[in-house]
Amino acid sequence: MRGWLYEPVKALGAGLVITHGAGSNCQSPLLVALAEVFTGAGFPVLRCDLPYRQEHSAGPPRAGSTERDRDGLRRAVDAMREITPEFILLGGHSYGGRQSTLLAAEFPDLVNGLLLLSYPLHPPRKPEQLRTRHFPELRTPALFVHGTRDPFGSGEEMQVALAAIPARHHLFLLEKMGHQLSPAAAPAILRETACHLFPNA
Numbered sequence: 456m457r458g459w460l461y462e463p464v465k466a467l468g469a470g471l472v473i474t475h476g477a478g479s480n481c482q483s484p485l486l487v488a489l490a491e492v493f494t495g496a497g498f499p500v501l502r503c504d505l506p507y508r509q510e511h512s513a514g515p516p517r518a519g520s521t522e523r524d525r526d527g528l529r530r531a532v533d534a535m536r537e538i539t540p541e542f543i544l545l546g547g548h549s550y551g552g553r554q555s556t557l558l559a560a561e562f563p564d565l566v567n568g569l570l571l572l573s574y575p576l577h578p579p580r581k582p583e584q585l586r587t588r589h590f591p592e593l594r595t596p597a598l599f600v601h602g603t604r605d606p607f608g609s610g611e612e613m614q615v616a617l618a619a620i621p622a623r624h625h626l627f628l629l630e631k632m633g634h635q636l637s638p639a640a641a642p643a644i645l646r647e648t649a650c651h652l653f654p655n656a
Contacts, residue, residue: 458503458531461490467497469653470539472531473570476549477515480508485548485572488638492645499538503531505551516550525558532565544652546570549607549634553586556593563594568652570644571599573634576608576616590619597624598651600644602632625651 458481471493475481481502490500506527507520516524528545535543545555545566552571559569577584599617603610610628617624627647629640 457509458501459490461494461498461500461502463494463497463499465497466499466539468539469497469542469544469567470499470501470535471544471546471570472501472503472528472535472566473545474503474505474528474531474547474551474555475508476547476551476573479548480504480512483548484638485636485641488641489644492641493648496645496649498544499535501531501535503527505554521554521557524554525561528554528558529562529565542567544568544570544648546572548572548636549575556597557589559595559597560589560592563592566595568648569593569595569597570648570652571597572636572644573601573605573607574599574613575634576612579606582608582612585616587616587619590616591621593620593624594622596622596652598647599624599626600629600636600640600647601626602629602634602636604631604633607634623651627651 475483481504486502490502493500505524507516543566546569547555552574
């Protein structure tokens with residue numbers, strides 16, 4: 456496990472574990488901004504590097520690394536459970552978000568909600584290669600945050616794909632943003648999280 460733990464001045468009883476996309480690391484400006492905003496709202500936050508990034512400082516995930524990356528996410532959730540056992544959100548940007556959904560589909564009771572930033576619905580210009588086979592198995596409430604100019608999936612494509620998810624879910628579209636969401640969106644993402652991922656939402 457390698458990451459940064461943020462501890463709020465006054466905890467509200469819910470924690471966030473968040474990780475990065477395929478070509479990045481947990482130092483990305485978006486994740487740093489989210490960690491600061493969520494901590495300010497009372498969340499302990501663990502932003503962490505996936506195992507493949509711990510082994511290689513640059514480049515995409517290596518072939519065969521996805522299972523180990525999900526194991527790393529599960530260990531991160533276990534670490535957060537020692538701090539906030541009642542309520543945990545898990546998520547990440549792009550690849551990190553996809554691995555979070557795969558983990559939640561396999562272990563539906565692992566976390567209480569998913570925060571998914573720029574979910575990579577399909578490779579750019581290859582809409583037939585959907586990454587949604589596990590969507591019908593998702594039983595965890597999920598918030599998808601997506602830019603309207605994301606080449607990995609349009610807002611319309613996302614709406615159609617998310618219909619396969621039986622769990623409560625919501626798509627929050629950010630106008631004029633691409634796959635790399637602006638850190639300035641962090642407060643809006645916090646508001647949407649409060650509205651859609653808590654039991655009384």
